[in-house]
Amino acid sequence: MKLQQMVANLPALPPLNNNNGLPSSNTDASLPNSSIVNLDRGDTVLLESYWRKMSEECTVEIKGWEFLSYASDLKSVCWFMMPELRDALKRLHALVGNAETSDRHIVVGNGSTQLFQAALFALSSSSSSSDDPINVVAAAPYYSGYPDETDLVRSSLHKWSGDAKEYDKNEAYIEIVTSPNNPDGSLRGPVVSSKCGVEGKLIHDLAYYWPLYTPITHKADHDLMLFTLSKCTGHSGSRIGWAIVKDIDIAKKMTTFIVLNSIGVSKESQTRAAKIMEVVCDSYQRYRFDGSSKESELFFEYSRGILKERWQKLREVVKQSDGFIVPKFQTAYCNFTNQSFETYPAFAWLMCKREEDCGSYLEKKLKVVARSGKRFGSDPRYARINMLTTGDDFDEFLERLSNIEDI
Structure with missing residues (x-):
């Protein structure tokens, strides 16, 4: 079953989850099936789209004569901390x-x-x-x-x-x-x-x-x-x-x-x-007190929306497969958002049901590089999948996982 069919019935997410017309890190071409998808690293590049939107607000100018000294605050225990x-x-x-x-x-x-x-x-x-x-x-x-x-x-x-x-x-x-x-x-x-x-x-x-x-x-x-x-x-x-x-x-x-x-x-x-x-x-201060910030400018809501969407897609693909398991997480009340939601981890702890080494299996079968459970002092049937990677890499991973019987 194709990935597009699996996720067709998922609820639509608000606009804050898209790239607002901005390119991702590697949008010049879709990934060919023969290429390696590296989901081993822990880079948080999925957040690039948000910081592109906020580029001007986050720009810092440093003049040539600034920051010449090692010291910042000699009265502080950590005296080099500004x-x-x-x-x-x-x-x-x-x-x-x-x-x-x-x-x-x-x-x-x-x-x-x-x-x-x-x-x-x-x-x-x-x-x-x-x-x-x-x-x-x-x-x-x-x-x-x-x-x-x-x-x-x-x-x-x-x-x-x-x-x-x-x-x-x-x-x-x-x-x-x-x-x-x-x-x-x-x-x-x-x-x-x-x-x-x-x-x-x-x-x-x-x-x-x-x-x-x-x-x-x-x-x-x-x-x-x-x-x-x-x-x-x-x-x-x-x-x-x-x-x-x-x-x-x-x-x-x-x-x-x-x-x-x-x-x-x-x-x-x-x-x-x-x-x-x-x-x-x-941005939160403006949003909460005078309403001058939009929800799409709130960093944690924007980022959680992306992770939530990715976890929904991954669970749908795994649900259609007999070969994999991902953990389930309890819903809890968040004091920050004043609402309940489940955990959306930065990594998926993927278990291969019928393989002795999940990392080796993913690399050999799907050309997906993941970190084996052995590296974490655990069962090699598990592998860690980076959920924070680029959109292209993540979508390609799901496509390969959903079509694993055809590979």
Whole structure:
């Protein structure tokens, strides 16, 4: 059955989900069936159409004499963080209501990857329980980058110890709690303490806790929380992430790590990130208070509409197939939108029912590159599909999946 027939009865979405006449990243030609469709990467390029519309509002001018110094605010723990970015971050979190920032320390990094390593350094160097490396765990399926990032430099401070659900040592540990989870979109809490009764240190990776992916059900208030611009607004190339930290000593150690690693973070990137967040917040302020903004200018509604449409199409294709399964998600009330909706994850955790290795099967049968479940410490019958790719790539993937018996 052709994809067009499968989705014909889906409800029409509002105009905010189209490209408003703007080209996507690769609209010069449709993809030939012989080409490779790469759905392995986590680029958020589907949001390009929105930022093209907002191009003039988001434009930043930087003069040649600006930003010559390493320092931005010597009174702050994170002294290379620009006050404009700190204020924009607090304003954005206050708008969305997804994280507590009052009386917290904010540390900016070159993406959440650098901040994750800074957090490992800060937490493990603060542990006095043993001279041995502290164990780092996460519940499978966990983000595929955690093991390599933990063990890259073979630090004497920390080591990767696998699946948190299998951890049974009476030793100090750091547990990474990713919610919504990458790759399967599930909402999570810590598992080791409830299983073993041993209290460890926690890193809450909340990269996807934004209303384009999931209902905002509460204001997160954990000891150490990681966020990233790449998954919040789609600007992966700017390499801006931030940590919200309760303990000032941990924040200072994270800052030290970043200083020794990269001597701070680009002020050009910080300036751009602050402007992007300002535009997002301003549009909601205008929409809610004086009605001068249109719904099509609201970033989270626009983005969630695209993801919702893609998930509808994927579920319809999978429904017509006997060979695949994708997770189902509960509907929840969102405090930000004041309405209920289900989670629309950035990735689809696709299971091949009758294949031992879903990633290899997709590549061999469909010429679709996806990340195998083995990379996430999980069953290789699963593969992670990037839902944030270009429209051409996503539509071609669905077309191939819907016609798999004919290939």
